[in-house]
Each structure stands twice: as structure tokens, then as C-alpha cells.
Amino acid sequence: xxxxxxxxxxxxxxxxxxxxxxxxxxxxxxxxxxxxxxxxxxxxxxxxxxxxxxxxxxxxxxxxxxxxxxxxxxxxxxxxxxxxxxxxxxxxxxxxxxxxxxxxxxxxxxxxxxxxxxxxxxxxxxxxxxxxxxxxxxxxxxxxxxxxxxxxxxxxxxxxxxxxxxxxxxxxxxxxxxxxxxxxxxxxxxxxxxxxxxxxxxxxxxxxxxxxxxxxxxxxxxxxxxxxxxxxxxxxxxxxxxxxxxxxxxxxxxxxxxxxxxxxxxxxxxxxxxxxxxxxxxxxxxxxxxxxxxxxxxxxxxxxxxxxxxxxxxxxxxxxxxxxxxxxxxxxxxxxxxxxxxxxxxxxxxxxxxxxxxxxxxxxxxxxxxxxxxxxxxxxxxxxxxxxxxxxxxxxxxxxxxxxxxxxxxxxxxxxxxxxxxxxxxxxxxxxxxxxxxxxxxxxxxxxxxxxxxxxxxxxxxxxxxxxxxxxxxxxxxxxxxxxxxxxxxxxxxxxxxxxxxxxxxxxxxxxxxxxxxxxxxxxxxxxxxxxxxxxxxxxxxxxxxxxxxxxxxxxxxxxxxxxxxxxxxxxxxxxxxxxxxxxxxxxxxxxxxxxxxxxxxxxxxxxxxxxxxxxxxxxxxxxxxxxxxxxxxxxxxxxxxxxxxxxxxxxxxxxxxxxxxxxxxxxxxxxxxxxxxxxxxxxxxxxxxxxxxxxxxxxxxxxxxxxxxxxxxxxxxxxxxxxxxxxxxxxxxxxxxxxxxxxxxxxxxxxxxxxxxxxxxxxxxxxxxxxxxxxxxxxxxxxxxxxxx
Amino acid sequence: xxxxxxxxxxxxxxxxxxxxxxxxxxxxxxxxxxxxxxxxxxxxxxxxxxxxxxxxxxxxxxxxxxxxxxxxxxxxxxxxxxxxxxxxxxxxxxxxxxxxxxxxxxxxxxxxxxxxxxxxxxxxxxxxxxxxxxxxxxxxxxxxxxxxxxxxxxxxxxxxxxxxxxxxxxxxxxxxx
Ligand SMILES: Cc1cc2nc3c(=O)[nH]c(=O)nc-3n(C[C@H](O)[C@H](O)[C@H](O)COP(=O)(O)OP(=O)(O)OC[C@H]3O[C@@H](n4cnc5c(N)ncnc54)[C@H](O)[C@@H]3O)c2cc1C
Ligand code: SF4
Ligand code: SF4
Ligand code: FES
Ligand code: FES
Numbered sequence: 001x002x003x004x005x006x007x008x009x010x011x012x013x014x015x016x017x018x019x020x021x022x023x024x025x026x027x028x029x030x031x032x033x034x035x036x037x038x039x040x041x042x043x044x045x046x047x048x049x050x051x052x053x054x055x056x057x058x059x060x061x062x063x064x065x066x067x068x069x070x071x072x073x074x075x076x077x078x079x080x081x082x083x084x085x086x087x088x089x090x091x092x093x094x095x096x097x098x099x100x101x102x103x104x105x106x107x108x109x110x111x112x113x114x115x116x117x118x119x120x121x122x123x124x125x126x127x128x129x130x131x132x133x134x135x136x137x138x139x140x141x142x143x144x145x146x147x148x149x150x151x152x153x154x155x156x157x158x159x160x161x162x163x164x165x166x167x168x169x170x171x172x173x174x175x176x177x178x179x180x181x182x183x184x185x186x187x188x189x190x191x192x193x194x195x196x197x198x199x200x201x202x203x204x205x206x207x208x209x210x211x212x213x214x215x216x217x218x219x220x221x222x223x224x225x226x227x228x229x230x231x232x233x234x235x236x237x238x239x240x241x242x243x244x245x246x247x248x249x250x251x252x253x254x255x256x257x258x259x260x261x262x263x264x265x266x267x268x269x270x271x272x273x274x275x276x277x278x279x280x281x282x283x284x285x286x287x288x289x290x291x292x293x294x295x296x297x298x299x300x301x302x303x304x305x306x307x308x309x310x311x312x313x314x315x316x317x318x319x320x321x322x323x324x325x326x327x328x329x330x331x332x333x334x335x336x337x338x339x340x341x342x343x344x345x346x347x348x349x350x351x352x353x354x355x356x357x358x359x360x361x362x363x364x365x366x367x368x369x370x371x372x373x374x375x376x377x378x379x380x381x382x383x384x385x386x387x388x389x390x391x392x393x394x395x396x397x398x399x400x401x402x403x404x405x406x407x408x409x410x411x412x413x414x415x416x417x418x419x420x421x422x423x424x425x426x427x428x429x430x431x432x433x434x435x436x437x438x439x440x441x442x443x444x445x446x447x448x449x450x451x452x453x454x455x456x457x458x459x460x461x462x463x464x465x466x467x468x469x470x471x472x473x474x475x476x477x478x479x480x481x482x483x484x485x486x487x488x489x490x491x492x493x494x495x496x497x498x499x500x501x502x503x504x505x506x507x508x509x510x511x512x513x514x515x516x517x518x519x520x521x522x523x524x525x526x527x528x529x530x531x532x533x534x535x536x537x538x539x540x541x542x543x544x545x546x547x548x549x550x551x552x553x554x555x556x557x558x559x560x561x562x563x564x565x566x567x568x569x570x571x572x573x574x575x576x577x578x579x580x581x582x583x584x585x586x587x588x589x590x591x592x593x594x595x596x597x598x599x600x601x602x603x604x605x606x607x608x609x610x611x612x613x614x615x616x617x618x619x620x621x622x623x624x625x626x627x628x629x630x631x632x633x634x635x636x637x638x639x640x641x642x643x644x645x646x647x648x649x650x651x652x653x654x655x656x657x658x659x660x661x662x663x664x665x666x667x668x669x670x671x672x673x674x675x676x677x678x679x680x681x682x683x684x685x686x687x688x689x690x691x692x693x694x695x696x697x698x699x700x701x702x703x704x705x706x707x708x709x710x711x712x713x714x715x716x717x718x719x720x721x722x723x724x725x726x727x728x729x730x731x732x733x734x735x736x737x738x739x740x741x742x743x744x745x746x747x748x749x750x751x752x753x754x755x756x757x758x759x760x761x762x763x764x765x766x767x768x769x770x771x772x773x774x775x776x777x778x779x780x781x782x783x784x785x786x787x788x789x790x
Numbered sequence: 791x792x793x794x795x796x797x798x799x800x801x802x803x804x805x806x807x808x809x810x811x812x813x814x815x816x817x818x819x820x821x822x823x824x825x826x827x828x829x830x831x832x833x834x835x836x837x838x839x840x841x842x843x844x845x846x847x848x849x850x851x852x853x854x855x856x857x858x859x860x861x862x863x864x865x866x867x868x869x870x871x872x873x874x875x876x877x878x879x880x881x882x883x884x885x886x887x888x889x890x891x892x893x894x895x896x897x898x899x900x901x902x903x904x905x906x907x908x909x910x911x912x913x914x915x916x917x918x919x920x921x922x923x924x925x926x927x928x929x930x931x932x933x934x935x936x937x938x939x940x941x942x943x944x945x946x947x948x949x950x951x952x953x954x955x956x957x958x959x960x961x962x963x964x965x966x967x
Contacts, residue, residue: 006830006876033872036833037853051830053877103944105869105922106854703943704855 001039004048008056012652012680018052020654020676025049028678030075030114033106038119043126045141060680061111063087070094070684074113078638079104081112091684093693093712097641100697103704113679115638116649117671121154121706122147122632139630139669143167144220147631149587149771153700153708157769157776158733159579160629163669167628168230171218174207174549176200178215178230178625183581185233185622194241194248197234200552202274203267203313205242206296207545208235209305209610212426214545220628226592228625235610236618242309245316252320256280258562261343263287263330263503266294267544268349268535270314271551272558273322276347279559283322284343288329294351296544298374301399302606303406307377331503340530345558348517348526348533349551352541354498362449365456366391369400369494376403381605383408385490389459390414391446392494393423398430400494401438406605413486415441417464417476435600441486445478449491458487499537516540523557524550532558579733583623584768593621630669631770633731635706639666640730641695642682643738644712650681659683666735688724691716694787697730698779707731709776711783715746722746722755727787729763732780739763742784756788811879815842816888828875835859835870838885846886846917850946857945860918861885867925869944886917889924899962900924907958911949919945923959932963 009015019026027048029035035051038044054060054075061075063084070091072081081087082098101107101115120126124146125139136142141164147155164170168178177196184193197204211231219227241248258281262269265287273283291297293310318324328334330350339346355368369392372384388404390397393416401412414433416423420442423430434440444461451457463482469475499515509528511518517533519526524534534550536542596611603609613621634640642649642662650659654676665671673679687693694713699705710730716723725746727739741762749755760781767777811822820842822828828837835852838844838861850858852871859871862884889898900920903909910916919942926933926941933941938959947955 001831001833003829003831006874029874029877032874032877033854033869036872036874039831040852051874053874055877102854103857104941105857105860105867105944106872108866109868109872704946 001036002042002047004039005050006053007050008053010056010058012057012060012678015052015054015057015678016652016654016676018050019678022048022050024675026052028052028054028117030054030111031077031106031109032114033102033110034114034118037126041126041128043128043140044119054678065090065686068683069686072112072682072684074679074681075111078102078107078110078112078115082107090686091645091693093641093644093687093695093714094638094684096693096695097637097697097712100695101637112638112682115636116642116665116679116682117673118636120630120632120670121635122630123154124150125632137630138166138628139163139632143218144223145626145628145631147770148626149224152631152770152773153776154633154635154706154731155770155773156579156631156633156733157764157767157773157780158737159581159768160627160631161579161669161734162629167218167220168215168228171214172200173214173543173546174200174552176215176234179580179627181237182228182230182233182622182625183627185237185619186581186583186625190237190240191244191248194237194244197237198241198248201234201545201548202271202317202552203238203296203544203548204234205238205309205313206267206305207548208232208238209309209608210300211545212543220626221624224626225589229592229595229621232593232595232613233618233621236613236615239309239612242312242316245312245319249316249320252278252280254280255282256562258282258344259284259342260345260347260558260562261286261339262347262349263336263339264294264348264350264535264537265289265292265297265314265324265326266349266351266535266547267296268351268547268551268554269294269347270317271548272347272349272532272534272555273551274317274320275552275555276558277317277320277322279555281344281559281562285322285324286328286330286334286339287324287326290327292324292326298377299370299396299399301373301403302377303402303603303609304399306606306608336503336505336508344562345530345532347524347551347554347558348531348537349535349547349554350500350503350537352497352499352536354500355493356496356498358446358493358495360446360449362451362456363493365449365451365454366491366493369396369492370497372492373399373403376407376605381407384492385409385488387411387488388413388490388492389486389488390492390494391459392416392496393418393425393442394494395425395429396497397494398425398433398438400492402433402436403605404490404492405436405438406603409490411439412437413439413441413488415444415446415459415461415486417443417445417467419443419467422467436603441484444484445476447480447483450485456489456491458485459491460485497536497541520557522553524554525557525561530561580627580629581766582625582627582768585623586626586768587771590624592624593617630734632669633733634666634735635731636736637695637697637707637710637730640710640728640736641712642684643736644693644714644726644728645684645687646726647682647684649679650683651677652680653677663735663738669734687714688716691724692790694790696783696787696790698783709779709783711780711787713787715751715788717751720750722749722751727763727784729780729784732776739784741765742788746788751788753789756785759788760785811876813837813875813878814882815844816884817892822875824876830874830876832875833871834861834873834875834878834883837875838870838883844885844887848914848917850914855944855946856915856918857922857942858915858918860921860945862921862925865925865928867922867941884921884924886920889920898924900927900959903958903961904955907954907961909954909958910947910951915945915947915949915951919947919955923955927959927962933959934963935960938963 060073062073078098181193181196213231216227262285292314388409390401404412445464447460463479519538524532532554535547648659697710713727725743745759745762763784848858854872
């Protein structure tokens with residue numbers, strides 16, 4: 001084991017206080033039979049700095065009845081529970097389960113508290129070495145779950161549970177809860193799916209078209225066959241939202257009376273406007289352009305993002321009560337100080353629109369690519385030149401080059417410093433450009449513009465030998481001896497864009513560094529009270545979803561600022577959530593759906609290339625999502641019988657003591673216990689007098705093993721008829737599950753083979769076995785039958 | 791070994807474990823200083839084998855699932871691999887080395903019974919099994935076959951000597967009757 005400090009707690013308070021002070025870097029030790037294993041194999045997310053012994057707390061091992069039923073202290077050993085006369089007499093189920101745990105030695109050492117809090121018993125997670133070394137599964141912060149497709153006897157047949165977000169959502173700058181809305185689509189609930197999506201991204205019809213889909217690159221399904229086509233589903237949902245905007249995007253119910261000015265109507269501004277409005281603030285968006293949308297309206301080519309979509313998005317936001325003041329130049333028509341005076345808060349999101357100069361000889365004769373794109377969107381659709389040379393290797397350069405060809409240029413060449421692999425443009429964007437006929441000249445640096453009669457004739461380029469230095473910083477080196485001349489009558493520069501701060505008066509307290517406004521990365525606050533900034537002005541040119549995310553962060557922080565208090569965090573009122581469902585055919589290898597596109601020859605400057613998918617197709621694609629989570633089954637035998645007995649768990653924390661039903665205790669992976677809480681007592685109401693209590697545990701070796709399936713039942717039978725039943729399944733789901741369908745199937749019925757047969761079928765409604773554990777379905781049915789007939 | 795300064799030192803609000811651990815192993819007292827002779831992360835099995843030299847105690851799985859490391863602690867069979875030495879202060883431990891007759895150096899009747907019944911092959915699991923059997927017989931001198939099987943459920947024998955183990959213990963149990 002790695003070293004740790006060891007302390008003895010003398011009271012519950014001392015233990016809890018110490019846990020709190022360690023902020024997650026301490027672990028309690030009771031019997032140690034589980035904890036020491038996890039330490040030896042270093043499987044916990046963080047190795048504890050301190051181990052707090054709670055065996056030194058007196059009186060925490062009592063077992064006794066009072067008026068309300070049986071109380072068992074967390075430190076009661078399993079053997080003591082199994083041998084306790086009162087338990088054996090009235091709470092037989094408990095004694096049987098305790099007796100069935102592990103071995104006599106473990107039962108003499110292990111406590112009931114430790115049994116309930118034991119760590120996940122997935123063999124991949126616990127014994128990575130036995131399956132070929134270090135495994136970084138989902139639960140350890142890695143990507144995939146190993147149990148989905150491999151040996152999985154200790155795993156769920158009822159779906160998984162999540163603790164952190166899955167890889168797709170983690171990769172999304174907007175943290176869209178992807179698997180949840182895909183689940184809602186699978187369930188046929190498009191309005192709910194729309195809500196989930198809008199919670200993180202108010203512009204899905206836009207990102208569904210132009211996002212570089214960071215999520216898909218990380219999708220676990222990609223390791224299996226092909227990643228889920230998340231962006232195409234998002235596009236469908238975005239359009240669905242626009243088609244039903246009146247119902248889905250509604251004005252807030254109440255106004256807060258606070259007002260916000262937003263400078264810039266691009267994705268950051270629109271996102272902040274949407275969320276601030278949803279919180280009930282009055283929002284006014286200023287932009288100097290004629291149409292709202294910023295980059296979305298003016299820079300991104302219409303063949304990728306139709307302008308009608310942008311207009312509909314803006315309209316939907318406007319319909320919630322957001323006011324757009326267009327053709328107002330902040331700095332000229334109205335000052336920042338005016339806005340600060342007239343509004344309760346200001347959000348600066350005016351983007352980055354200015355050309356950057358690279359100090360090239362003859363640069364004044366070149367054209368700024370972004371201005372070219374903006375002009376197209378303003379309706380100027382003239383041939384930009386016969387031979388167009390585009391300088392730059394990013395997505396903007398691709399847009400410029402492709403647009404030039406589509407407007408009638410005979411030739412478009414993209415020249416960039418980077419090699420093809422290093423090019424900042426996304427690989428599929430580059431492919432698109434090549435498909436369109438754009439020629440690539442990689443590893444060339446612009447040297448000087450060739451001209452005659454004041455007109456561009458071409459450019460001299462020199463070999464770029466490397467773009468980045470050893471530290472990965474941009475520091476291009478050239479070999480001036482290797483030259484190349486390219487003839488061109490138009491040169492477009494797409495090497496970046498700069499921010500414009502002319503509206504910030506000298507002496508303003510707004511901090512600007514290296515051409516960007518300094519803002520807190522979590523709240524987007526600028527340091528000037530009430531003034532926030534986001535989007536390209538704070539992080540430089542980036543993607544639409546990054547701008548949206550910063551707008552959302554700003555809106556959340558501004559909401560707190562405007563209301564003068566933090567929103568009361570909805571503190572863990574966790575009810576048992578259903579387990580994560582996925583399509584039971586999830587393991588059939590399938591291809592991702594392909595977005596149909598116009599044939600290359602038919603593509604134009606203002607008609608969208610991508611044709612979109614239908615409902616059936618996106619439903620099919622949603623079916624491919626694994627709904628990633630951990631599918632390890634709960635292993636605590638005590639947990640299963642305690643649910644059957646309707647027990648509650650007493651938990652002590654820094655704030656005092658709370659009690660929760662056992663079902664709720666298990667509703668999260670690794671239980672709902674916070675890092676600074678401990679279990680102190682288990683409270684068990686008396687079972688109905690005369691009820692038949694049965695615990696059946698199926699395992700490989702009777703002498704030691706964990707359950708493959710277990711069933712605990714408390715059944716009251718009167719005159720051969722079942723009057724009341726509580727039946728719980730263990731080891732088949734991430735938590736013990738009440739088999740309510742079974743309970744319903746037998747209550748009021750005569751207990752006989754026929755009833756048991758029907759009940760056993762009911763027990764497995766909705767199973768989704770994993771690739772190799774379908775046999776657990778049959779075992780479950782058999783055990784349920786036996787429990788009923790025993 | 792112990793200084794006053796150590797005594798008063800508290801870590802994050804909770805008194806640290808006693809700095810000296812007293813253990814009695816097979817009747818012999820030991821004072822172990824934490825930080826020097828034992829670390830908080832040492833298991834009892836480790837201390838017995840590596841620090842005190844009682845290598846009769848075996849470690850096989852090191853995870854509580856095979857019983858090889860079983861020793862007696864205040865008369866009860868426990869798994870020494872799954873227990874921290876710093877939590878054993880004041881305990882009386884008996885290991886397989888403690889079973890011999892101190893005067894004659896002769897084998898304990900249990901050990902003899904195992905030999906007589908050839909109740910092992912490689913013998914790796916044997917010390918642990920004998921310690922569990924000892925605890926059982928001390929409490930119940932005439933256990934039934936079922937009692938024996940129950941009590942030994944936590945012992946794993948790779949060489950499959952289980953049947954002969956039960957026979958060996960039964961031979962003593964019958965003497966007890
Ligand atoms: C070989 C083997 C077989 C097993 N087979 C089974 C089986 O078939 N069925 C079964 O149900 N279990 C089985 N177990 C698990 C066993 O029941 C647990 O290891 C034991 O009950 C844990 O108790 P402990 O006091 O030793 O816990 P510890 O190891 O001390 O603690 C376990 C975890 O719970 C935390 N913890 C302990 N007490 C508290 C508390 N009061 N409040 C909050 N957190 C606490 C600890 O920090 C730790 O994370 C098996 C274990 C082994 C080693
Ligand atoms: S079941 Fe859970 S613990 Fe096991 S491999 Fe999958 S994610 Fe990891
Ligand atoms: S399979 Fe689903 S949940 Fe898993 S990473 Fe892919 S989209 Fe996300
Ligand atoms: S080594 Fe201790 S139980 Fe296996
Ligand atoms: S005799 Fe070899 S392991 Fe038991």
C-alpha cells in the first residue's frame with residue numbers, strides 16, 4: 001500500500017469533522033475488509049491522505065429493538081447480526097443475508113456500515129491486473145465500460161448508472177447532456193428532448209450544422225463501430241425546435257425588473273440573451289449590423305448555414321421578449337458608459353471582426369477574407385477573380401476558397417504554413433474543399449505580393465520548414481532558398497481576425513491584454529462591477545459552441561449578480577432515478593447514418609449542401625447510443641434485504657443527521673453519501689407479523705462468492721392468498737431493485753405455481769442484458785419463483 | 791522511543807494513533823514504534839512476516855478471500871492481510887509458530903493430525919487452516935463435520951486437500967467427545 005496517515009476517531013463528530021477537513025482526501029475504515037483491498041490495488045479515484053479509524057467510536061455496534069423497530073449501529077459486525085437472538089427471531093431475513101456474506105473471518109471483521117458502503121464490485125474495476133493491466137474504465141474517469149461486451153457475471157441486466165458525465169458530454173464545450181436527450185428521442189418524447197438540449201445550447205439548429213462535433217470524436221461507440229452521429233441528430237432537433245418555437249421557447253412567467261444590455265448579436269450574445277431572458281430579465285441586444293447573428297449571419301457561408309435559419313433563431317429569441325437594437329454602433333451611437341448607466345448589467349460580446357496584418361510586402365493589395373464572406377452574405381455575388389489565392393489553413397480559409405470557386409473563380413488555391421496534418425482546418429472541411437476543387441499548397445509561407453500596374457499578379461512563397469517550436473508555440477521558420485511563384489489575380493488573407501476595442505475609452509477600468517478582454521473563465525466577469533464579457537473578445541476566435549457556452553456562463557453569473565444572491569442550489573433531493581436505458585440491439589454492429597448532400601456539381605453559394613435527416617433516421621441513430629454509464633451490479637447482500645424490510649439509513653454529516661430510505665441511499669453509483677458523511681445507524685421497522693421472509697442468493701462457490709443474483713422477499717399470506725409483498729432483486733442492477741411488477745402480480749392472488757410463473761415473467765420486464773449475461777435473466781426468474789413458493 | 795512531543799501531536803482535529811503499538815505474539819511481548827518499526831499502511835500479515843519474522847503466516851491473495859493469512863487474535867481467527875497493525879495495539883496474536891509445545895518443542899496435536907491424515911500437499915494454505923481449526927476446537931472441542939465445513943469456508947486450498955483437512959480435524963473432534 002502507498003502510505004497514509006492513520007487517525008482514531010473517538011466520536012462520530014470527530015470522524016465527520018476530520019472528513020470535512022480533508023475535503024475528499026480521507027477515507028473511513030471500519031472492518032477494513034473492503035477498504036484495504038481498494039488501497040492495495042489503488043483503485044479509488046484519489047488515494048486517501050488519511051485513513052480515519054471509526055472502530056474506536058464507542059456504542060456504534062449496538063443491536064437492539066425499541067418502539068420503532070430494530071436499530072443496528074453501523075459498526076455492528078455481520079457475524080454479530082447473524083447471531084443476534086432478536087434478529088434471528090423477528091428479522092430473519094437480515095440474519096440470513098449476514099450469514100451468506102463472504103466467509104466466517106470476513107463476517108467477524110466486516111461491519112454492516114462497511115457492507116453498505118463497499119466500493120463497486122466490477123471485476124474490471126477491482127482487478128485490472130487480471131484482465132491485462134491498467135484499465136481506465138468509465139468509472140475511473142476513462143472512456144468505455146469494459147463489461148458491456150466482455151465477461152460480466154457481476155453486472156447489471158437492467159441498465160447502468162452515471163456518476164460523472166459521459167465522454168461525449170465532457171468533450172462538448174457546452175456540456176450538452178447528449179445521452180439524456182437521445183434517450184428522450186428513443187422514448188418518442190421530442191418536446192422533452194428539446195428541453196434537455198436547450199438547457200445547454202439555445203442554438204441547436206446552428207451548431208447542428210456548423211459545430212466541429214467535439215462530442216463525436218470522443219463517443220464510445222466509435223471504439224465499437226462508428227460514433228453516434230450526434231450533430232446530425234442535433235440539427236434535426238434544432239429544426240424541430242424552430243418549427244415548434246411557439247410552444248417550446250416561451251417568454252418567462254415573471255419579470256425580475258432588472259435590465260441587461262448585450263453588445264453583439266453573435267452566438268455568445270444570443271446565448272446570453274436567451275438565458276438571461278429565461279431568468280426573467282429584460283434584455284436588449286445592440287449590434288451595428290442590419291441583421292442580428294454576427295458571424296452566423298455574415299461570415300459562415302449560406303451553403304453551410306442558411307440565413308433563413310439564423311433569422312428564425314433570432315425571431316424565436318425575440319419572441320420571448322428580447323429587444324434587438326440593430327444598426328446601433330456602440331462607441332459611436334451610444335457609449336459603454338451610457339449602457340452602464342441605463343442598464344443593470346452589460347455583456348460585451350462584439351466578437352473579432354478586424355483584419356490582422358502580417359506585414360507582407362504588397363499586403364495592401366490583398367483582400368481580407370472575412371470581408372469577402374460578409375459581402376457575399378450581404379448579397380454581393382460577383383466573381384472575386386479568375387485565379388484566387390487564399391492564404392491560411394484554417395476553416396475560414398476553406399470557406400473563402402470554396403466560396404470563391406462557387407462564385408465562379410476558375411481556380412482557388414489555399415496556401416498555408418502548416419503541413420496537411422498540422423492544418424488547423426478540420427479534416428472533413430479540408431476534404432470538402434478538395435472535393436470542390438480547391439488546390440492545397442501546404443508548408444509554404446507568403447513572401448511578397450507580385451504586382452504590376454498596381455494590380456496583383458501573384459505571390460512569391462518560400463518553404464516553411466517548421467511552424468511550431470519545441471514547446472509547441474507558433475514560431476515559423478523558413479528556407480528562403482526554396483521559392484515558388486503562384487500566379488493569381490486575387491489574394492485573400494484568412495490568417496485570423498482581431499478584436500475591436502474602439503468603444504472602450506482610454507482610462508477605462510476594463511482590462512485588455514493581448515487584444516482580448518480579461519474575464520474570469522468561470523463567470524466571464526471583467527472585474528468592473530456588472531460588466532461581463534464573452535465570446536471571441538475574451539478567448540479569441542473559436543467555435544460557435546464555445547461562444548455559446550461563454551454566453552451561458554455569463555448569463556448564469558449575471559443572474560446571480562442581478563438578483564443579488566446565489567441561486568439556492570437544488571441540494572440533493574435525489575429520488576431514485578431509473579437506470580440508464582439503451583436499445584437492446586445496441587451490440588449489433590451498425591454504421592452511422594450518413595447525411596445526404598447535394599452532388600458536388602449542384603452545390604452553390606447560397607443553397608445548403610446538407611439535405612437533413614428525417615425523424616425515422618434520427619430515431620435509428622439515437623438507438624445506437626450506449627447511454628454510457630457504469631453497469632456494475634450492486635453487491636451488498638445487506639442492502640437487498642434492507643430494501644425488502646423497508647429500512648432507513650441514518651447518516652451523520654457536518655450539518656447534522658439525516659435519514660434516508662435504503663433505496664435512495666443506493667440511487668447513485670457508490671451511494672449518495674457525500675465525502676464528509678458517514679453512516680451511523682440502520683433503522684428497520686418491524687416486518688408484518690407472520691410475514692414469510694426469504695433470502696435466496698445464487699453464487700458460484702457457496703463458501704465465499706458474491707451474488708450473481710439474489711432475491712429477498714417479505715410476503716404476507718393469509719388463507720393461501722398473498723395479502724402483501726415486498727420483493728427485491730439484488731446483483732442485477734446498479735442498486736437493489738424493488739420488483740414492483742412482481743409484487744403486483746402476486747398480491748391478492750393464491751400462491752401457487754401459476755402465480756409464481758407469472759410473477760417470474762413480471763420480474764424481468766424491461767431487462768437489457770449485456771452481451772454475455774443473458775443467463776442472469778433466467779436465474780432471476782427461477783429465484784423469484786422459488787422465493788414465492790418457498 | 792516515544793517523546794512527549796509525539797504524544798501531543800494531533801492531526802487535523804483527531805488525535806493520532808498511539809505512537810507505540812504493543813503486541814504479544816505467541817506469548818512474546820513487542821513494542822513497535824509507528825514510523826519506525828511499523829507504518830500506518832502495514833498490514834498485520836506484513837508486520838508478522840517482514841518485521842517480526844513469523845513467516846509461518848502466509849500471504850496468498852492479500853485480499854481477504856483465501857484464508858492463508860489467518861492468525862488468532864485474542865483467540866479469534868482473523869485475516870491478518872486485511873487488518874492494519876496500527877489497529878492491533880494491545881492484542882494477543884497466535885501464529886502457527888506458537889502452536890508447538892514450548893517445553894518439548896513437539897508438534898501440536900492439530901499439526902500431528904494433519905500429518906497423520908496427509909491433509910496437505912504443497913502446504914501453503916495449511917498454517918491458516920490450522921489456525922482456524924484451533925479457534926474452532928478451542929470454542930467447541932467436539933464440532934460436527936458440518937461445523938468444521940462452516941468454519942473453514944473461508945479457506946482456499948489450491949491442492950484440493952479439503953476432504954483430508956476435514957478428516958484430520960474430525961479425528962481430534964472425536965477425541966474431544
Ligand atoms: C472475499 C470477500 C467476499 C465478500 N463477499 C461478499 C458477499 O458475498 N456479499 C456482500 O454483501 N459482501 C461481500 N463482501 C464484502 C464485505 O461484506 C465487505 O467487505 C464488508 O462488509 C465491509 O465491511 P468493513 O467494515 O470491513 O468495511 P471497510 O472495508 O472498513 O469499509 C468499506 C468502505 O465503506 C466505508 N465505510 C465503512 N464504514 C462506514 C460508515 N459507517 N459510514 C460511511 N462509510 C463507511 C469505508 O470508507 C470504505 O470505503 C466480501 C468481501 C470479501 C473480502
Ligand atoms: S461496469 Fe463500471 S466499473 Fe466495470 S468496467 Fe464498466 S464502468 Fe468500469
Ligand atoms: S455512446 Fe452515447 S453516451 Fe456514449 S459517448 Fe457516444 S453519444 Fe455519448
Ligand atoms: S492472504 Fe489473507 S485472505 Fe488470502
Ligand atoms: S495444500 Fe497446497 S494450497 Fe492447500
